[in-house]
Amino acid sequence: MPPFLRTLPFFLLVLQALLAGCSPKPQPHEEPPRPVLSETLTPGPLLASWTLAGDVRARTETAYAFQTGGRVIARPVDVGDRIHPGEVLARIDPADLQPLVNARRAEQVAARSELKLAEADLGRAERLHARNFVSSANVDRARAAVDVARSRLKAATAQLRQADNAFGYRNLTSEVEGVVTAVHVEPGQVVAPGQPVMQVARQGDVEVAVAIPEAELGRVRAVEQWEVSFASLPGRHWQALLRELSPSADPASRTYAARLALLGDTRDVALGMSATAQPDDPGEPVLSVPLSALYSRDAGTWVWVIDTANQTVHQRAVQLGATSGNRVVITRGLQAGEQVITAGANLLRDGQKVRLQRGIPAGTGDAASATKGTGRGGQ
Numbered sequence: 105m106p107p108f109l110r111t112l113p114f115f116l117l118v119l120q121a122l123l124a125g126c127s128p129k130p131q132p133h134e135e136p137p138r139p140v141l142s143e144t145l146t147p148g149p150l151l152a153s154w155t156l157a158g159d160v161r162a163r164t165e166t167a168y169a170f171q172t173g174g175r176v177i178a179r180p181v182d183v184g185d186r187i188h189p190g191e192v193l194a195r196i197d198p199a200d201l202q203p204l205v206n207a208r209r210a211e212q213v214a215a216r217s218e219l220k221l222a223e224a225d226l227g228r229a230e231r232l233h234a235r236n237f238v239s240s241a242n243v244d245r246a247r248a249a250v251d252v253a254r255s256r257l258k259a260a261t262a263q264l265r266q267a268d269n270a271f272g273y274r275n276l277t278s279e280v281e282g283v284v285t286a287v288h289v290e291p292g293q294v295v296a297p298g299q300p301v302m303q304v305a306r307q308g309d310v311e312v313a314v315a316i317p318e319a320e321l322g323r324v325r326a327v328e329q330w331e332v333s334f335a336s337l338p339g340r341h342w343q344a345l346l347r348e349l350s351p352s353a354d355p356a357s358r359t360y361a362a363r364l365a366l367l368g369d370t371r372d373v374a375l376g377m378s379a380t381a382q383p384d385d386p387g388e389p390v391l392s393v394p395l396s397a398l399y400s401r402d403a404g405t406w407v408w409v410i411d412t413a414n415q416t417v418h419q420r421a422v423q424l425g426a427t428s429g430n431r432v433v434i435t436r437g438l439q440a441g442e443q444v445i446t447a448g449a450n451l452l453r454d455g456q457k458v459r460l461q462r463g464i465p466a467g468t469g470d471a472a473s474a475t476k477g478t479g480r481g482g483q
Contacts, residue, residue: 137459140417141447142410143397145440147389154323158314160334160377162305163347163365165285168193171273173296174200176289183287187278187304194289194301196274205271208264215260219253226250282307283375310370311347312379315359319427324349329384330364334377343367344381391438392431398422399449407438408445408452416457417445 174196181193226246232238286303289295312332316324330344344364353360364381366373397407405424408417425433438444445452452458 135456137415137457138448138452139461140410140445140452140458141461142443143393143446144443145391145393145434145438147391147440149389154320155380155382156314156316158312158364158379158381160310160373160375160379161313161363162282162285162375163309163311163363164306166280166304166306167300168276168278168302168304169298169300170194170196170276170295171297172196172201172270173294173299174274175294176291176301179287179289179291179301181284181287181302183284185284186282186307187284188281189278191278192275193278193284193304194276196276196295198271198274201267201271201274205264205267208260208267212257212260212264215253215257219250219257222246222250222253276301278304280304280306285375305375308370310373310375311366312344312364312381314362314364314379314381315354315357316349316362318353318358318360321360323426324362327383330381331384332364332366332379332381334373334379336374336377337372340372342370342373343384390425391434391440393434393438393444394446395427395430395432397444397446397449398424398432406449407434408449409438410443410445410458412443414457415459416455417452419454 176194177197178195179193181187181191187193226243226249229238229243229246233240233243282304284302285305287301288303289299289301295301324346327346330346332342332344333340344366346362347365348363350361393407398405400406404421406419406421409420410417420437422437423435425435427433445458
């Protein structure tokens with residue numbers, strides 16, 4: 105083999121190493137800025153727009169019923185009708201009631217006649233006893249007969265009064281001014297005493313029924329006054345007070361039923377209207393962030409703060425205060441005017457470049473979308 109063929113592989117290796125040393129070094133890959141949603145912190149009341157949805161209910165709703173039984177022959181009112189005191193709501197056929205009244209009246213007449221006869225017998229017995237024609241026992245028996253006849257007359261009179269009352273109960277009349285909310289019988293139906301005929305809600309005595317989440321129970325008790333508005337009455341507001349709060353939660357929804365009593369003139373407020381209630385005094389201004397802005401690490405709570413000068417993020421430890429809905433108060437670690445990340449906090453790293461999502465203003469992150477991200481407790 106020629107000598108140059110033996111050294112050829114060596115020269116090829118040297119040539120490859122020289123060419124590799126002359127080639128440019130590869131540039132490191134630069135990660136593009138991560139799109140984020142952010143919020144600019146602004147002091148505001150935590151309860152500024154903490155609202156509860158409810159509907160209008162009557163505070164007092166009475167079930168009307170006949171005090172006597174019979175066949176219903178008329179029901180001149182229907183659901184939704186406004187009624188006034190003394191107005192007839194339903195009638196029972198008097199055909200079965202009038203004979204009873206006549207019978208009780210006849211019994212009273214008979215008892216009165218028996219009393220007159222007993223009194224006459226007593227008078228004769230006393231006169232004969234004065235002349236020693238009859239004994240004292242005869243007089244005592246005559247007096248006892250008068251007492252029995254007098255008691256029978258009282259009983260007959262009471263039974264007649266009871267029959268007259270039953271006859272008067274044939275008309276079911278309203279005792280209050282209100283609105284009929286439900287009817288349970290139709291003309292021709294036979295009803296028993298005490299059987300519900302209809303429901304009547306007292307006019308003007310209305311309130312708002314709301315359901316309180318379990319987490320907000322303590323805050324509701326602390327609110328002194330509420331402001332209530334109705335979708336069907338735009339621009340108008342009513343003050344309300346917490347009148348009733350259930351001591352136990354609903355087993356299905358885990359919410360507590362509450363009633364807010366409306367103050368002022370409520371003539372325009374109709375039963376069943378949809379209502380929105382919010383605290384009249386939302387409290388002192390505080391800094392708050394959405395819950396999605398928080399993440400946990402090393403037994404602490406952190407947020408990502410945006411460095412607006414170079415569009416990078418840096419983690420910062422914070423201390424938490426009260427919560428309301430999807431927001432929490434920051435008591436230490438942040439200042440007004442700073443921008444925090446509201447979505448994807450667990451996917452960032454310290455010093456990473458970010459880019460605000462186009463078309464979404466600062467402060468309208470996914471967790472803050474329902475609160476418009478102003479840092480005012482959901483306002």
